[in-house]
Amino acid sequence: MQILSFNFFLYTISGMWRPIEWSSKCSNMLYSVFTCFIMYLLIGLMLTQLLDLVLVIDNVDDFATNSLFFLSVISVVFKAVTAITRRDKIVHLIEILQKKPCKAYNEGESDIQMKFDRLIRSYSISYTSLASISATGTIMGGVLNILEDQLPYRTWVPYDYTLPILFWITSIQEFMAIIFGTIVNVATETTVLGFCLQICAQLEILKHRLLRMAKEKEEETSRISLNDASNETGRLSEHILHHLCIIRLAKMINNVFSQVFFVQFFVSIMVLCLSLYHLSSHMTFADIATLIVYTLCMFLQIFVYCWAGNEVMLKSTGLSETIFQIDWILMPINERKDLLMIMRRSTRPIKFTSSFLVTLSLESYGNLLKASYSAFNLLQQS
Numbered sequence: 001m002q003i004l005s006f007n008f009f010l011y012t013i014s015g016m017w018r019p020i021e022w023s024s025k026c027s028n029m030l031y032s033v034f035t036c037f038i039m040y041l042l043i044g045l046m047l048t049q050l051l052d053l054v055l056v057i058d059n060v061d062d063f064a065t066n067s068l069f070f071l072s073v074i075s076v077v078f079k080a081v082t083a084i085t086r087r088d089k090i091v092h093l094i095e096i097l098q099k100k101p102c103k104a105y106n107e108g109e110s111d112i113q114m115k116f117d118r119l120i121r122s123y124s125i126s127y128t129s130l131a132s133i134s135a136t137g138t139i140m141g142g143v144l145n146i147l148e149d150q151l152p153y154r155t156w157v158p159y160d161y162t163l164p165i166l167f168w169i170t171s172i173q174e175f176m177a178i179i180f181g182t183i184v185n186v187a188t189e190t191t192v193l194g195f196c197l198q199i200c201a202q203l204e205i206l207k208h209r210l211l212r213m214a215k216e217k218e219e220e221t222s223r224i225s226l227n228d229a230s231n232e233t234g235r236l237s238e239h240i241l242h243h244l245c246i247i248r249l250a251k252m253i254n255n256v257f258s259q260v261f262f263v264q265f266f267v268s269i270m271v272l273c274l275s276l277y278h279l280s281s282h283m284t285f286a287d288i289a290t291l292i293v294y295t296l297c298m299f300l301q302i303f304v305y306c307w308a309g310n311e312v313m314l315k316s317t318g319l320s321e322t323i324f325q326i327d328w329i330l331m332p333i334n335e336r337k338d339l340l341m342i343m344r345r346s347t348r349p350i351k352f353t354s355s356f357l358v359t360l361s362l363e364s365y366g367n368l369l370k371a372s373y374s375a376f377n378l379l380q381q382s
Helices: 003-016 025-055 059-086 087-097 109-145 164-217 224-279 285-317 320-324 333-346 364-382
Strands: none
Touching: 003 109, 003 164, 025 059, 025 164, 059 164, 087 164, 087 224, 087 333, 109 164, 109 224, 109 285, 164 224, 164 285, 164 320, 224 285, 224 333, 224 364, 285 320, 285 364, 320 333
16 A cells, blocks of 8 residues: 555554555454554543543533543544544545556656655654654653652542552553554544545646646647547546546545544534633643643644645636636537536535535634634633
């Protein structure tokens, strides 16, 4: 799997993605055990935090603090379940990108594909570095809690964790859940970013093919025959099929990750306003180490989704501008009709959405920040 190799490597080390090339039953079974163990850690952390919210917490400040991490863990568990249950659909997306008509045919198209592949890898590595800083801040806060003879993160467990061995086993489990949860988060976000930029790459390749077809047509104008015209029409039909394939591919990506978009938007609004509320009233060193970097990364986390979706929207609507650059006036009527079909469809941008509530765009990102600030003000007044 060459496309999005780094992103699926992150999924692999998080336990959510068994490499496709693995054929040994023993290795597959061992990896399944590893996946179950990681899911046990994540679900265990989610349930113990939920029990703490329900059974123990009796004031607003503690509720806000614990809800902050509880919502993030819910998001991680949802992303992990999506990666596991929709594996076949994700593999199918990769196969479509590696086959005709999406596959690059010549050096120019290969250069476009390589440019976007390098861009995806660069963004993914940079985002992974920032997420590592965030996880380090969270772990630092947990270590400070251990120094005070408390569990790293507030949870309710059905046993006496004051016994040294149980205390350290529980602490290690919580740290492992945070580390692997961070990897799942990064893998999901960079994979969505990667698929969005792959759609952009396909749109760029389609533009390249249209411009190349027009250039070759001009060079062959002096020796055109009826057979040449039919071949040109056939090539234009292939470009129409490519455009439709891109649209279908975007819909399939949206279907796989639409629930992730919705959960991420909801969790981001709640986490952002709870983080700001907690920092505005508690400015201890432990809170700074745990929350400030975490909050900034949460801003970036949702920005990655919105920016990627916005890029797809811009690239898809920009296709009509490329067609205007073609000397289409000299084309036969049937070819002009085919180009008009592409132009009319490109006036409707390709959008990644979840129901009618969430659309991945920079406008949605601005609306999310406004909603978070409104919720923050409401919490302060209450």
